[in-house]
Amino acid sequence: xxxxxxxxxxxxxxxxxxxxxxxxxxxxxxxxxxxxxxxxxxxxxxxxxxxxxxxxxxxxxxxxxxxxxxxxxxxxxxxxxxxxxxxxxxxxxxxxxxxxxxxxxxxxxxxxxxxxxxxxxxxxxxxxxxxxxxxxxxxxxxxxxxxxxxxxxxxxxxxxxxxxxxxxxxxxxxxxxxxxxxxxxxxxxxxxxxxxxxxxxxxxxxxxxxxxxxxxxxxxxxxxxxxxxxxxxxxxxxxxxxxxxxxxxxxxxxxxxxxxxxxxxxxxxxxxxxxxxxxxxxxxxxxxx
Amino acid sequence: xxxxxxxxxxxxxxxxxxxxxxxxxxxxxxxxxxxxxxxxxxxxxxxxxxxxxxxxxxxxxxxxxxxxxxxxxxxxxxxxxxxxxxxxxxxxxxxxxxxxxxxxxxxxxxxxxxxxxxxxxxxxxxxxxxxxxxxxxxxxxxxxxxxxxxxxxxxxxxxxxxxxxxxxxxxxxxxxxxxxxxxxxxxxxxxxxxxxxxxxxxxxxxxxxxxxxxxxxxxxxxxxxxxxxxxxxxxxxxxxxxxxxxxxxxxxxxxxxx
Numbered sequence: 016x017x018x019x020x021x022x023x024x025x026x027x028x029x030x031x032x033x034x035x036x037x038x039x040x041x042x043x044x045x046x047x048x049x050x051x052x053x054x055x056x057x058x059x060x061x062x063x064x065x066x067x068x069x070x071x072x073x074x075x076x077x078x079x080x081x082x083x084x085x086x087x088x089x090x091x092x093x094x095x096x097x098x099x100x101x102x103x104x105x106x107x108x109x110x111x112x113x114x115x116x117x118x119x120x121x122x123x124x125x126x127x128x129x130x131x132x133x134x135x136x137x138x139x140x141x142x143x144x145x146x147x148x149x150x151x152x153x154x155x156x157x158x159x160x161x162x163x164x165x166x167x168x169x170x171x172x173x174x175x176x177x178x179x180x181x182x183x184x185x186x187x188x189x190x191x192x193x194x195x196x197x198x199x200x201x202x203x204x205x206x207x208x209x210x211x212x213x214x215x216x217x218x219x220x221x222x223x224x225x226x227x228x229x230x231x232x233x234x235x236x237x238x239x240x241x242x243x244x245x246x247x248x249x250x251x252x253x254x255x256x257x258x259x260x261x262x263x264x265x266x267x268x269x270x271x272x273x274x275x276x277x278x279x280x281x282x283x284x285x286x287x288x289x290x291x292x293x294x295x296x297x298x299x300x301x302x303x304x
Numbered sequence: 305x306x307x308x309x310x311x312x313x314x315x316x317x318x319x320x321x322x323x324x325x326x327x328x329x330x331x332x333x334x335x336x337x338x339x340x341x342x343x344x345x346x347x348x349x350x351x352x353x354x355x356x357x358x359x360x361x362x363x364x365x366x367x368x369x370x371x372x373x374x375x376x377x378x379x380x381x382x383x384x385x386x387x388x389x390x391x392x393x394x395x396x397x398x399x400x401x402x403x404x405x406x407x408x409x410x411x412x413x414x415x416x417x418x419x420x421x422x423x424x425x426x427x428x429x430x431x432x433x434x435x436x437x438x439x440x441x442x443x444x445x446x447x448x449x450x451x452x453x454x455x456x457x458x459x460x461x462x463x464x465x466x467x468x469x470x471x472x473x474x475x476x477x478x479x480x481x482x483x484x485x486x487x488x489x490x491x492x493x494x495x496x497x498x499x500x501x502x503x504x505x506x507x508x509x510x511x512x513x514x515x516x517x518x519x520x521x522x523x524x525x526x527x528x529x530x531x532x533x534x535x536x537x538x539x540x541x542x543x544x545x546x547x548x549x550x551x552x553x554x555x556x557x558x559x560x561x562x
Contacts, residue, residue, distance in 0.1 A: 163418065170417035171409045171428060174397065178405045181394040188354055188388075190380035190408045190471060199414055245396075300396070 020150050022258060027153035028214045029254030031160045033238045034247075035207035038164055040236070041244025041299075042173060043200045044180030049090060049106040050235055052113035053205045055227030056083045057212025062133045062222055063123045072138055072217070080209050086113070087205030091198035098183075110229065117224035129223035136217040145218075153214055160207050161247055167203070176200055177245075241289055243299020252297050260285065305368065307332040307507050308353070308475055313362035315348055315531075322348045323531045326362070330475075330509055330524075333501055337510045337518045340528035341551060346511040347389065349528070350477045354386045355379045366475065381408065385473030389480050391460035393467070395453035399444055402452045402463055403435040406470035431470070438466045457484045462493075476500075476508045482517055490514070494521050519543055527551060 032054060039045045061079035064070040070078075094105035117124050124130055135144040136152070143152045167173065178186040179193055186193050216222055234257065242253020261278050289296070306329035315323035323345045330336045338346045351357040353364055355376045364372040371379050380386070385406075394402050409431055410416045410424040439445055442462040447455070452463060461484060468476065478497075482490045494517055500506045512518050518525060518539070525542040527535040535547040542548050 166420070167414055167417050170420070171404060171407070171412040171431075172414055172417035174401050174405050175412045177397055177401075178394055181396055182392055184356060185388070185392050185394075186405075187376035188356070188380055188386045189406050189467070190377045191412075192375065192377045203414060 017146060020146055022262065024150045024153045024218060026251075026255050026258050027150070027157040028211050028218065029235070029238060029258060030157050030251050031207055031211035031214070032235045033242065033250040033254050034160055034164050035204040035211070036235050036239050037244050037246075037250050038167070038176075038200055038207070039204040041239060041246075042168060042176040042180065043197060045197060045201060046103045047106045047201065047204075048103055048229065048232055049110040049113070050208060051227045051229065051231035052110040053083050053087060053208045054212040054215065054231070055117060055222075055224070056086055056113060057209025058216040058222050058227070059117060059124055059130065059212075060209075061213040062130050062216040065134055066130060066132050067123070072136055076210075076213050079213050080206050083209030083212070084202050084206050087202045088198070091201045095194045095197040095201065107229075110232070114224055114228065117227065124222075124224070127224065129221055131221045133216055133220040133222070135220075143217075149218065153218075156210060156214065160210065161250070164207075165247060237286060240296050241286070243296025245300040246298055249296050249298040256297075306330055307367055308509070309363075309365040310349065310353070311363040311365070313349070313352060313364070314360045315345070315352060315357060316360045321531055323352070323359075326528070326531070326533055328526050328533060328536065330507060332507050333505055334523040335497065335501055335508045335510060335521050337512055337522040337525045338528055339512065339515075339518055339525060339548075343530075344528040345531040346528055347479055348531075350386065350479055350509075350511065353379070353477060354384060380471065380473075383472075383474040384477065385468040385471055385475070386477045387464055387468045387479060387481060389483070391457070391464040393452045393455070393460045393463050395451070397452055398449050399439065399452050399455065399463060400432075400435065400448035403439055403466045403470050404431060406467040407431040407435065408471055435466065435470055438469060439463075442466055458486070458489055461485065474506060476506055477511075478508060479511045480513060481510070482512065482514050490517060497521060 036050055039047050057079045060082040061075040064075040090109045094102050097105050118126055135142055143149050175191055179196055183193055238253035238257045241256050243249030264278050308330040310326055310328050313323050313326040340346055352359045355374055359372055363370055366382055409428050411428045416424045497508060498521055522539050526533050527548050529551055535545045
């Protein structure tokens with residue numbers, strides 16, 4: 016039971032990250048490499064405030080969101096002027112900077128030793144450290160994020176985002192300040208990412224910089240591609256498949272010293288097959304190829 | 305006062321001179337055509353007006369205000385609509401979304417999308433109705449929810465026309481709008497353009513290779529050759545202009561007139 020609840024909580028957190036990525040990449044077409052790093056900023060900001068200054072969850076949550084949004088704003092200021100591949104490179108560089116700050120700003124992050132001792136999550140007097148309460152907390156926040164995203168994209172704003180993905184020049188000529196639209200969606204996505212980051216800190220109760228490396232960004236990309244971009248269902252199904260797939264392999268009797276490698280190989284195979292036969296993902300409306 | 309004035313426009317890419325001292329003015333509620341051989345710089349003039357390119361020298365004035373320092377979105381918001389040589393529709397969106405993409409609604413901004421106040425919703429609903437009527441008229445009714453990439457080339461062109469009109473521009477820049485259309489569609493489309501000018505009060509600047517269309521609907525024609533305006537006049541004047549005959553027409557058109 017506890018095992019299932021934990022998996023569901025993780026699926027919720029990944030769903031938030033995937034939904035944010037869908038907004039940035041699926042709708043607006045921005046290949047952001049800085050996703051995991053922004054999630055890390057949210058995690059570290061909240062955790063550091065709780066551990067080092069003894070703040071409660073709610074104010075730490077608020078500051079984490081704002082801090083991540085500010086970093087995203089600065090990142091957007093540099094990168095949204097860049098086209099296509101250069102945007103990827105730009106966000107890649109920012110992600111590198113963030114990662115080295117996490118490793119070296121030891122007063123706040125404890126560096127490579129990791130930040131431990133994150134207090135048990137308490138919200139308005141309730142303890143929601145793990146199990147069902149934590150799952151409900153995650154599910155509620157996931158629902159809010161998905162609702163906000165749905166409100167955004169079902170309005171003409173969703174069309175605007177997609178015009179920028181489809182043809183930037185035409186988007187300009189139709190009267191959209193493409194750079195500003197990109198920056199705004201990037202910041203909105205970053206705030207959502209930070210929210211997932213705080214949940215991750217509450218769940219793990221231990222953070223180290225390697226948790227927020229590029230492979231984490233790539234995992235979220237994979238979740239989006241598997242589930243399918245431009246939509247809500249895909250951003251839930253993708254993370255679900257990616258979280259449950261390794262667990263399923265365990266249940267069909269794959270175990271022993273090589274299991275991790277076999278898992279990785281099967282996981283790779285799944286992605287390759289998906290790209291070949293269903294490039295828009297299970298429930299996607301747009302191929303990100 | 306002319307609605308659009310292009311004053312001594314120069315444009316160069318490195319050593320390549322694309323436009324040299326281009327001057328012309330466009331009167332309100334008229335159709336002006338820019339004609340000339342391939343590579344004469346016609347599309348570049350459009351790109352400078354819509355600020356996709358920055359002129360090396362010269363000025364562009366629209367409704368008495370200088371616009372050559374603005375961003376492309378600001379130019380569009382001042383009331384200049386632009387259609388490209390290719391339809392350039394948004395393939396991944398539906399027909400209706402494509403048309404709405406030109407409408408510049410309040411709900412196209414994230415805060416209003418979240419807020420959904422009654423004013424934004426009313427504006428959004430009105431735009432949807434307007435776009436629906438327009439698509440009906442362009443014979444795209446009943447296909448609102450189909451992906452735009454499923455349309456034929458001619459239909460895509462009409463869709464991009466609808467998208468352009470959805471922004472309610474006062475000046476339309478149309479880049480070879482009749483390419484790929486059959487004779488029947490061309491005559492219907494040119495009649496529609498004339499109607500927009502006479503009834504809706506629009507002003508149109510046209511880049512066009514189809515001389516029948518140009519001479520049929522233009523109030524004024526400018527001939528561009530190698531980045532310079534070498535001849536200007538009304539349709540009747542221009543078809544007899546020596547430079548025009550030399551660059552373009554052949555004697556058929558002169559003979560037809562006499």
